[in-house]
Amino acid sequence: MTDLAETTPCAGLVPVTAGALRLIEGTPGRMTALAVYKGQEAALGRVLAKAHGLGWPEPGAVIAGEGAEVRWFGLGLALLVGPEPDAGLAAHAALTDQSDAWAVLRLEGAGATSVMARLTPLDLRAEAFAAGATARTDVAHMAGAVTRRGAEAYEIMAFRSMAASLVHEVALAMRRVAARNGA
Numbered sequence: 001m002t003d004l005a006e007t008t009p010c011a012g013l014v015p016v017t018a019g020a021l022r023l024i025e026g027t028p029g030r031m032t033a034l035a036v037y038k039g040q041e042a043a044l045g046r047v048l049a050k051a052h053g054l055g056w057p058e059p060g061a062v063i064a065g066e067g068a069e070v071r072w073f074g075l076g077l078a079l080l081v082g083p084e085p086d087a088g089l090a091a092h093a094a095l096t097d098q099s100d101a102w103a104v105l106r107l108e109g110a111g112a113t114s115v116m117a118r119l120t121p122l123d124l125r126a127e128a129f130a131a132g133a134t135a136r137t138d139v140a141h142m143a144g145a146v147t148r149r150g151a152e153a154y155e156i157m158a159f160r161s162m163a164a165s166l167v168h169e170v171a172l173a174m175r176r177v178a179a180r181n182g183a
Contacts, residue, residue, distance in 0.1 A: 008025055009102070009103035009104075009160045009163040010025040010103055010105065010163050010166075010167055011025075013025075013167040014105065014167060016167065016170075016171045016174065017174075018171070018174040018175045018178035019110075019111065019174075019177070019178030019181055020109040020110040020111060020178070020181075021107065021108070021109040021110070021111055021112060021174045021177065021178060022107075022108055022109050023105055023106070023107050023167070023174060024105070025103075025105060025106070026104035026105055026106045026155055027104075028081045028082070028104050028155075029081065029082050029083075030080075030081070030082060030083065030084060030097070030099050031079055031081050031098040031099050031101075031102065032079070032080040032085045032095055032096065032097055032098060033073065033078075033079055033094075033095070033096040033098050034070070034077065034078045034080055034085075034089060034095060035076060035077050035094040035095075035096070036056070036078070036092060036093045037093060037094070040093065041056050041076075042056070043091075043092045044056055044089065044092035047086060047088045047089050047091075047092060048070060048080075050086075051086030051088060051089070052068045052070070052080070052083055052086065053066065053068065054068060054069070054070045054080075055070070056070070056078065057070055057071060057072040058072065059072050059075075060072055060133055060134060060135055061133070061134065062133070062134050062147060064132070067082050067083065068080070068081065068083045069081045069082060071134045072134055073134075073136060073145065074136050079098065100160065101159065101160055102157045102158070102159065102160055103157065103158050103159070103160050103162065103163035104155060104156070104157050105155070105156045105157075105166065105167065106149070106153065106154070106155055106156075107154045107156060107170060107174075108149075108150070108152060108154070109152060110152055110181075111152070111177045111178065111181055112152040112153060112154055113152060114177045114180075115170065115173045115177050116146065116154055116156075116173075118176065118177070119139050119140050119156075119169060119170065119173055120137050120138060120139055120146055121137065122135055122137050122146060124148075126151070130148065131149060131151065132147075133147070133148050134147040134148075139156055139158055139166065140166070140170075141165075141169075142158045142159070142162045142166060142169075143158070143159065144157050144158040144159075144166070145157040156170065
């Protein structure tokens with residue numbers, strides 16, 4: 001009989017450092033996709049506000065609260081991160097547990113924006129993609145999501161099956177940026 005052990009998507013792949021840059025695995029906790037039913041955005045927002053202190057996010061936005069956040073994840077789609085979803089949400093949206101579906105990385109340090117510029121077509125200027133902004137986008141050659149957490153801090157998500165490729169691509173970009181900066 002084989003003993004199975006639970007592992008995170010990036011187990012053994014991170015941390016990675018290059019110069020002032022650091023890549024670690026994110027630990028978002030529970031992630032639930034909320035696919036809103038037609039015409040139910042306002043009602044879903046009210047339930048999110050009452051149950052979790054959040055609301056329905058505008059495109060590209062993250063609404064953060066104490067121990068929870070809801071981030072825009074596409075047209076009619078949001079990702080509730082942190083808490084167990086309130087049962088009342090199911091009346092207004094299809095709920096899907098995504099907790100094991102994603103590899104989540106956090107990139108931080110001087111030069112993080114230069115690293116991300118090598119990986120995604122997003123306009124990463126602070127006035128276009130400020131802290132708290134989020135986007136579904138290509139990350140290297142993978143479908144993913146990027147959330148800006150600070151001036152030089154990003155959360156990067158890709159499907160769990162692509163975890164090793166994601167770490168490889170980000171680490172390569174980190175080494176290139178660090179070398180360019182003389183580190």
